[in-house]
Amino acid sequence: MTNATQKPVILWFRKDLRLADNHALQHACGLKRPVVPLYIREPDGHGTGPLGAAQCWWLHHSLTALRESLQTRGSDLLFLTGDPLATIRKLVDETGADTVLWNRRYDPAGISCDLRIEEELRKAGVDVSSYAGQLLHEPTRLLTGGGTPYRVYTPFWRALEKAEEPHEPVTPPHRISTPKSWPKSESLASWGLLPSRPDWAASFSEQWQPGEDAALRRLDDFIAETLKDYTQGRDFPAKPATSMLSPHLALGEISPARVWHATRGLSETIPRNNITHFRKELAWREFSYYLLFHFPHLPYANWNNRFDGFPWRFDSRLFSAWRRGQTGYPIVDAGMRQLWTHGWMHNRVRMITASFLIKDLLIDWRRGEAWFRDTLVDADPANNAASWQWVAGSGADASPFFRIFNPVLQGEKFDSDGRYVREFVPELANLEDKYIHRPFEAPQSALDKAGIVLGENYPNPIVDHAVARDRALSAYKAVADAA
Ligand code: FAD
Numbered sequence: 001m002t003n004a005t006q007k008p009v010i011l012w013f014r015k016d017l018r019l020a021d022n023h024a025l026q027h028a029c030g031l032k033r034p035v036v037p038l039y040i041r042e043p044d045g046h047g048t049g050p051l052g053a054a055q056c057w058w059l060h061h062s063l064t065a066l067r068e069s070l071q072t073r074g075s076d077l078l079f080l081t082g083d084p085l086a087t088i089r090k091l092v093d094e095t096g097a098d099t100v101l102w103n104r105r106y107d108p109a110g111i112s113c114d115l116r117i118e119e120e121l122r123k124a125g126v127d128v129s130s131y132a133g134q135l136l137h138e139p140t141r142l143l144t145g146g147g148t149p150y151r152v153y154t155p156f157w158r159a160l161e162k163a164e165e166p167h168e169p170v171t172p173p174h175r176i177s178t179p180k181s182w183p184k185s186e187s188l189a190s191w192g193l194l195p196s197r198p199d200w201a202a203s204f205s206e207q208w209q210p211g212e213d214a215a216l217r218r219l220d221d222f223i224a225e226t227l228k229d230y231t232q233g234r235d236f237p238a239k240p241a242t243s244m245l246s247p248h249l250a251l252g253e254i255s256p257a258r259v260w261h262a263t264r265g266l267s268e269t270i271p272r273n274n275i276t277h278f279r280k281e282l283a284w285r286e287f288s289y290y291l292l293f294h295f296p297h298l299p300y301a302n303w304n305n306r307f308d309g310f311p312w313r314f315d316s317r318l319f320s321a322w323r324r325g326q327t328g329y330p331i332v333d334a335g336m337r338q339l340w341t342h343g344w345m346h347n348r349v350r351m352i353t354a355s356f357l358i359k360d361l362l363i364d365w366r367r368g369e370a371w372f373r374d375t376l377v378d379a380d381p382a383n384n385a386a387s388w389q390w391v392a393g394s395g396a397d398a399s400p401f402f403r404i405f406n407p408v409l410q411g412e413k414f415d416s417d418g419r420y421v422r423e424f425v426p427e428l429a430n431l432e433d434k435y436i437h438r439p440f441e442a443p444q445s446a447l448d449k450a451g452i453v454l455g456e457n458y459p460n461p462i463v464d465h466a467v468a469r470d471r472a473l474s475a476y477k478a479v480a481d482a483a
Helices: 025-029 053-072 086-096 108-123 153-162 212-233 246-250 255-264 272-294 306-307 316-324 332-342 346-359 366-376 381-392 407-414 419-424 444-451 466-480
Strands: 009-014 035-041 078-081 100-103 126-133
Touching: 009 025, 009 053, 009 086, 009 332, 025 035, 025 100, 035 086, 053 212, 053 246, 053 366, 078 086, 086 108, 108 126, 126 466, 153 272, 212 246, 212 255, 212 272, 255 272, 272 381, 306 466, 316 332, 316 346, 332 346, 332 366, 332 407, 332 419, 346 366, 346 407, 346 466, 366 419
Parallel strands: 009 035, 009 100, 035 078, 100 126
Antiparallel strands: none
16 A cells, blocks of 8 residues: 655656556556656756657657556656756755665666666665667676677577577556655756658658557557568568568667567468578677776777778768768669668668669768768668768678679569669659669650659769779778788
8 A cells, every 4th residue: 555645656757658568657556655757858968868869759658658558647747957867856856865776777878877866866865767678678787608798690699599588578557656746857848859841751651650558559460460471571671561660669668578478479371481580580689788887988889990991981961862862773772761761761772772873873871870860761870870980890790891782683682673662762653663762774765754864863873882882892902901
């Protein structure tokens, strides 16, 4: 039985915007004392800092959904802005709380912020406890026989497969006790997380529904309808063949353990290889966080310092053409426009567009990482940095630099009928299949028939891929020879 006059517990939500499988929430409720759920908008330089613009759109809706779920359990969610330590101290004074709980985060800025807060609050006599939940396993758990962190994915995956199963997800509480009076909250609307004038996120809501309930529905639908063909379908961007859970996972609306366990004990209608393949992708997420934890410079420095002398070039005209989806290579343009339209891009096309920026344009991967961070609804400090370094060849267990995607052949292989290109590059919609990935080779009659005037309503290629490829290989060779 809870007494509202007891000292409350502050429950600080961060990248765990859910009630199910939330260990900090479960422990808060287990204390049988009033709970004050809190979300802090952390300014730049504090904690994990502000999110990119597209993820801010998601955050607004996710926090709205979380607040509604808390309200249906008799509780509420406080919105406060400021340095998290100062904000929590003030709230401790205001409410008389003597305990603060949270689920751990694993990005370097988040870790150092949390350590500082924990130390300062403890000094002030406040109890602090933190819980796991953002990953399948704590990043200190899996180590090589020599006790060092894995640097290569395959042995990491083998160790993960052999390890004890991730924790069983815990169920959400039915009721959450409330304090005698609620401290004053800022209004979420006042945070201005949604774009206006122009509302560039208008088409996001056609594609997405943020929030925990939507995440659980997406998981159920994926398992019921799509998982059975995951291996065969996952590389084809026109097919809805992947889970699209990434934005839900990025803000913790669903836990990876929940996703992992949902793929257990499935009927024989889902061939085993699809389940393993899907789990291996979850393990890439795990590996990215593992790398970020053990090598905290991952988001900004080459993991392999041989790349420190790489002769990057910067040309703002080319960079802008890439960002706007105006490169003249249809699969690259479709990907970059999917990113702008839906705040998301298919994994195969992320690899193609990233390879194009790094290898065809020789633009530093960090510029691409920053653009994705700002425009993806699933922007994730670990997955984004690790993936960009993987494509660049500068990362742990990376794709070798000499593997340079040919955007025409990639398009023809993975979007052979051009369905994906036609959706996102409508000016090419009427071009015959055989030219859809190489409009610059189409005869004038085919262009005329499709209403295309190259250089006017669709660009000529901004680089010649064959020339760019040779240039990239010599740049890389110069770095490799100098090492
Ligand atoms: P599914 O195929 O259904 O996979 C399930 C989950 O596994 C995903 O939701 C994701 O959490 C994880 N996952 C899948 N593929 C990968 C991968 N290659 N690396 C790490 N985790 C993976 N993913 C992000 O979540 N955030 C990012 O900011 C991000 N940036 C990327 C940048 C580049 C250049 C590249 C090449 C990849 C990036 N990825 C990123 C990885 C991957 O593209 C997305 O996770 C995936 O497309 C999400 O779609 P899904 O949820 O349908 O994936």
